[in-house]
Amino acid sequence: MILPSNLSTQAIDILLRGISQVVLQNNPVSGLVILVGLFIASKIAGVATLVGVIISTLTAVLLKVDKSLIQNGLFGFNGVLVGIGVSSYAVSHHLLIDHTLWLHIVIATSLSTLVMIGLSQFFTLWNLPALTMPFILCTWLFIGVVEHIDLSNPMATLSHHFISEIDIYTIKTWYIGVGKGFSEIFLQDSAIAGYLIFLGILINSRMSAIAALAAALLSIATGIAFEVSEESIQLGLYSYNPILTSIALGGGLFIYVTKFSFIYALLGAIVTTWISFALSTALQHLELPIYTFPFVITTWFMLLVAMSVNSLKYISTSEATTPEENTNRYDDL
Amino acid sequence: MILPSNLSTQAIDILLRGISQVVLQNNPVSGLVILVGLFIASKIAGVATLVGVIISTLTAVLLKVDKSLIQNGLFGFNGVLVGIGVSSYAVSHHLLIDHTLWLHIVIATSLSTLVMIGLSQFFTLWNLPALTMPFILCTWLFIGVVEHIDLSNPMATLSHHFISEIDIYTIKTWYIGVGKGFSEIFLQDSAIAGYLIFLGILINSRMSAIAALAAALLSIATGIAFEVSEESIQLGLYSYNPILTSIALGGGLFIYVTKFSFIYALLGAIVTTWISFALSTALQHLELPIYTFPFVITTWFMLLVAMSVNSLKYISTSEATTPEENTNRYDDL
Amino acid sequence: MILPSNLSTQAIDILLRGISQVVLQNNPVSGLVILVGLFIASKIAGVATLVGVIISTLTAVLLKVDKSLIQNGLFGFNGVLVGIGVSSYAVSHHLLIDHTLWLHIVIATSLSTLVMIGLSQFFTLWNLPALTMPFILCTWLFIGVVEHIDLSNPMATLSHHFISEIDIYTIKTWYIGVGKGFSEIFLQDSAIAGYLIFLGILINSRMSAIAALAAALLSIATGIAFEVSEESIQLGLYSYNPILTSIALGGGLFIYVTKFSFIYALLGAIVTTWISFALSTALQHLELPIYTFPFVITTWFMLLVAMSVNSLKYISTSEATTPEENTNRYDDL
Numbered sequence: 001m002i003l004p005s006n007l008s009t010q011a012i013d014i015l016l017r018g019i020s021q022v023v024l025q026n027n028p029v030s031g032l033v034i035l036v037g038l039f040i041a042s043k044i045a046g047v048a049t050l051v052g053v054i055i056s057t058l059t060a061v062l063l064k065v066d067k068s069l070i071q072n073g074l075f076g077f078n079g080v081l082v083g084i085g086v087s088s089y090a091v092s093h094h095l096l097i098d099h100t101l102w103l104h105i106v107i108a109t110s111l112s113t114l115v116m117i118g119l120s121q122f123f124t125l126w127n128l129p130a131l132t133m134p135f136i137l138c139t140w141l142f143i144g145v146v147e148h149i150d151l152s153n154p155m156a157t158l159s160h161h162f163i164s165e166i167d168i169y170t171i172k173t174w175y176i177g178v179g180k181g182f183s184e185i186f187l188q189d190s191a192i193a194g195y196l197i198f199l200g201i202l203i204n205s206r207m208s209a210i211a212a213l214a215a216a217l218l219s220i221a222t223g224i225a226f227e228v229s230e231e232s233i234q235l236g237l238y239s240y241n242p243i244l245t246s247i248a249l250g251g252g253l254f255i256y257v258t259k260f261s262f263i264y265a266l267l268g269a270i271v272t273t274w275i276s277f278a279l280s281t282a283l284q285h286l287e288l289p290i291y292t293f294p295f296v297i298t299t300w301f302m303l304l305v306a307m308s309v310n311s312l313k314y315i316s317t318s319e320a321t322t323p324e325e326n327t328n329r330y331d332d333l
Numbered sequence: 334m335i336l337p338s339n340l341s342t343q344a345i346d347i348l349l350r351g352i353s354q355v356v357l358q359n360n361p362v363s364g365l366v367i368l369v370g371l372f373i374a375s376k377i378a379g380v381a382t383l384v385g386v387i388i389s390t391l392t393a394v395l396l397k398v399d400k401s402l403i404q405n406g407l408f409g410f411n412g413v414l415v416g417i418g419v420s421s422y423a424v425s426h427h428l429l430i431d432h433t434l435w436l437h438i439v440i441a442t443s444l445s446t447l448v449m450i451g452l453s454q455f456f457t458l459w460n461l462p463a464l465t466m467p468f469i470l471c472t473w474l475f476i477g478v479v480e481h482i483d484l485s486n487p488m489a490t491l492s493h494h495f496i497s498e499i500d501i502y503t504i505k506t507w508y509i510g511v512g513k514g515f516s517e518i519f520l521q522d523s524a525i526a527g528y529l530i531f532l533g534i535l536i537n538s539r540m541s542a543i544a545a546l547a548a549a550l551l552s553i554a555t556g557i558a559f560e561v562s563e564e565s566i567q568l569g570l571y572s573y574n575p576i577l578t579s580i581a582l583g584g585g586l587f588i589y590v591t592k593f594s595f596i597y598a599l600l601g602a603i604v605t606t607w608i609s610f611a612l613s614t615a616l617q618h619l620e621l622p623i624y625t626f627p628f629v630i631t632t633w634f635m636l637l638v639a640m641s642v643n644s645l646k647y648i649s650t651s652e653a654t655t656p657e658e659n660t661n662r663y664d665d666l
Numbered sequence: 667m668i669l670p671s672n673l674s675t676q677a678i679d680i681l682l683r684g685i686s687q688v689v690l691q692n693n694p695v696s697g698l699v700i701l702v703g704l705f706i707a708s709k710i711a712g713v714a715t716l717v718g719v720i721i722s723t724l725t726a727v728l729l730k731v732d733k734s735l736i737q738n739g740l741f742g743f744n745g746v747l748v749g750i751g752v753s754s755y756a757v758s759h760h761l762l763i764d765h766t767l768w769l770h771i772v773i774a775t776s777l778s779t780l781v782m783i784g785l786s787q788f789f790t791l792w793n794l795p796a797l798t799m800p801f802i803l804c805t806w807l808f809i810g811v812v813e814h815i816d817l818s819n820p821m822a823t824l825s826h827h828f829i830s831e832i833d834i835y836t837i838k839t840w841y842i843g844v845g846k847g848f849s850e851i852f853l854q855d856s857a858i859a860g861y862l863i864f865l866g867i868l869i870n871s872r873m874s875a876i877a878a879l880a881a882a883l884l885s886i887a888t889g890i891a892f893e894v895s896e897e898s899i900q901l902g903l904y905s906y907n908p909i910l911t912s913i914a915l916g917g918g919l920f921i922y923v924t925k926f927s928f929i930y931a932l933l934g935a936i937v938t939t940w941i942s943f944a945l946s947t948a949l950q951h952l953e954l955p956i957y958t959f960p961f962v963i964t965t966w967f968m969l970l971v972a973m974s975v976n977s978l979k980y981i982s983t984s985e986a987t988t989p990e991e992n993t994n995r996y997d998d999l
Contacts, residue, residue, distance in 0.1 A: 200356070203366060533691065
């Protein structure tokens with residue numbers, strides 16, 4: 001694909017500015033000099049810089065963030081650092097460089113843009129910059145995720161360089177996993193109770209029920225993709241948080257329902273699953289159960305994002321009633 | 334007692350909505366279906382749901398929170414989850430189901446309403462919902478409390494199923510405990526210094542002194558009720574934080590003095606003592622001394638609550654002078 | 667030096683009020699009674715109280731904080747507690763009472779004033795008081811710093827009561843340390859890459875480059891003063907965070923450049939170095955790399971301070987462009 005020359009020039013300008021923003025500069029030439037320095041230091045760091053700055057900037061473009069912020073490279077510098085941070089960790093811990101690792105990198109890097117937007121929105125009230133906090137948080141999360149997968153499933157390929165026997169996921173993994181996913185919201189281990197809870201949701205709002213069910217399925221798929229143990233998937237342990245996030249984001253309760261808001265909710269389900277891995281590790285250190293913490297943290301951030309991007313429309317809590325009413329009101333506008 | 338039928342109907346409606354709000358729904362029928370599911374999963378979970386939703390909603394009623402929020406079940410769902418969370422923990426850790434455990438449950442469940450109000454007030458500026466964070470925090474606190482009591486006093490009954498020799502608390506526990514409670518504010522272990530500090534407070538404000546003394550006594554009573562070791566009580570270790578909380582809440586410095594504000598301050602003293610147990614556990618993991626952290630955290634939350642309920646009147650920091658002046662000004666209004 | 671009697675009377679009044687503010691009172695007589703109590707409890711505690719209240723209040727005076735707040739002792743009480751907290755820790759852990767310990771005490775105590783201002787600014791939106799949180803944070807930091815220095819360099823004198831062989835710091839420590847300090851911003855261990863990154867900064871802004879270079883040198887000096895290991899200094903591990911803080915504070919990006927803002931940036935570099943020690947300890951417990959966390963935390967606090975003191979002028983993020991433009995605009999005012 002050949003980009004129109006002015007567009008490709010602009011893209012390069014933005015990406016190089018993104019690199020220079022790591023040291024709080026806004027200058028493509030500075031970015032280029034720094035990039036050369038990074039390639040001299042390590043080829044992997046150089047490549048990671050490029051991958052990071054591209055993915056994180058693209059994420060901002062897709063979410064329709066304010067253009068001038070993107071043009072100043074403000075959604076690139078955290079991506080650069082996450083790219084370098086994750087790849088350094090992967091090299092020093094001998095992780096297998098396969099499609100699974102790439103998936104982690106894409107998630108961590110684009111997540112840094114979500115965190116950047118969310119944190120900036122939070123700090124708007126003080127006019128404070130988010131600085132490199134998104135990089136720090138997302139790289140810590142990645143480390144927690146890798147540790148968790150390693151501990152949860154000794155057969156996972158991430159840090160084991162041999163062809164592993166993969167856990168066998170069956171149809172039962174799915175239908176029991178979905179049921180227990182709903183019941184684990186209430187800390188119960190009962191698929192029947194879970195389907196009754198699903199029924200309870202359906203009675204009140206079809207929209208919430210669809211968002212919840214889609215998230216339950218997606219969280220199981222995510223768990224399988226990242227090779228966590230079959231047992232924990234069937235116990236619903238990776239599903240109850242994504243279900244709640246998806247209702248909050250996609251059920252029309254806090255964000256007006258559009259095609260994009262539904263995609264955003266499913267994205268939220270994947271992010272919640274991924275973050276669950278990391279928070280499990282962190283809370284194991286503190287000997288505390290994780291409960292619905294991943295749902296709460298992810299939803300707070302993704303609601304803050306929803307407030308500030310042009311691709312979504314936030315419903316203030318004081319207006320929020322039921323999903324269907326909210327949607328009708330939005331259609332009237 | 335027979336409730337007038339419309340009132341009891343309304344109460345049931347609110348409680349069932351509270352249950353449905355766990356999955357972000359606002360519908361009594363959904364709540365009923367979910368409740369049935371929970372009883373199927375486990376009778377204990379079903380009962381805990383009812384206890385939790387009742388106590389947490391009642392707390393909101395007593396604090397005179399905005400009625401429409403209560404009617405939508407928004408002060409029930411965290412109580413439901415705390416009830417289930419605490420009872421699950423109690424069952425799986427073989428805690429003794431006696432009056433002490435019930436006291437913990439009442440504190441944790443009604444605390445979830447305070448945290449809900451405080452967190453919502455904090456998040457008002459962003460229009461963000463508190464979600465299930467109050468549940469998570471209060472259940473974590475409960476776990477920390479139980480662990481701390483277990484470690485602090487191997488004779489405590491909480492997780493030991495035999496008739497224990499209880500520590501002997503004497504009159505000395507009280508008068509030395511009070512004195513050292515005041516001196517521990519300054520990290521000193523001297524009852525004489527403590528009574529001089531009390532004198533210093535009395536010189537400036539009789540109101541602060543009364544609030545402080547009442548809190549010191551109450552914190553010792555709380556420690557005895559929860560069977561923490563006599564030694565640590567006499568060292569004032571459970572008293573210095575409640576003393577400070579009580580001055581801040583009841584001394585007329587940030588909240589106008591009324592009969593209810595005094596009760597609120599004493600409530601604050603109990604909550605601070607209870608939270609001290611949990612934070613001791615947490616900070617032991619991090620190998621850090623606890624200092625006045627329980628006072629700070631509890632006071633921040635309870636001041637946020639004071640700002641948003643109708644039963645208390647917050648004094649903005651810019652107006653705050655001395656308790657007596659504040660009270661006079663309030664009387665003039 | 668003889669103070670004019672009214673000035674010295676006022677100073678004593680302020681310091682005694684500061685002591686009484688620990689128990690939320692605003693009364694010099696109360697402060698005096700409490701001070702007597704503290705001297706009875708322990709002479710060291712009494713002296714520490716005086717040192718703490720003087721340094722923390724002086725810091726507020728130098729930063730030109732609102733006078734009425736200073737006069738009410740609001741910048742003294744956290745200093746009192748930090749003084750006592752640090753000296754108690756020093757005594758109980760048999761630290762050597764030499765000039766190094768005094769340096770730590772001065773930093774921790776005056777830092778408590780920065781944290782007090784920053785936290786108060788953060789809480790302005792809710793009208794919440796900072797209470798004794800600055801004391802808690804600064805004393806925890808001190809403990810972390812001591813632990814880190816102990817572990818990092820077994821030859822450091824802090825807790826070792828014999829004349830130690832000090833690490834040999836050479837000219838190479840400096841020029842390699844500076845280079846790697848710049849490259850560690852990007853997690854790279856290459857002095858050449860580092861000097862290219864410095865060049866990248868210089869291309870865009872001479873002001874940022876000067877602030878960065880001064881911070882790099884100062885952070886190495888700080889590391890040497892606190893006797894951390896030569897190896898880690900040469901690896902740039904104590905320099906990359908201060909470099910970033912200094913660019914953010916002194917590069918004219920968020921604070922208008924004046925003589926004082928430059929001093930403030932260098933102060934920021936020292937504070938960041940010191941805080942790095944403590945955060946290294948904390949994150950080692952959590953098995954996480956520290957990345958640029960010290961820079962972010964320190965800069966957030968010091969920007970909050972910049973917003974509220976009269977000695978500095980904050981540039982809102984929406985206006986911030988390049989240092990040179992910001993400065994020109996300021997000169998036009």
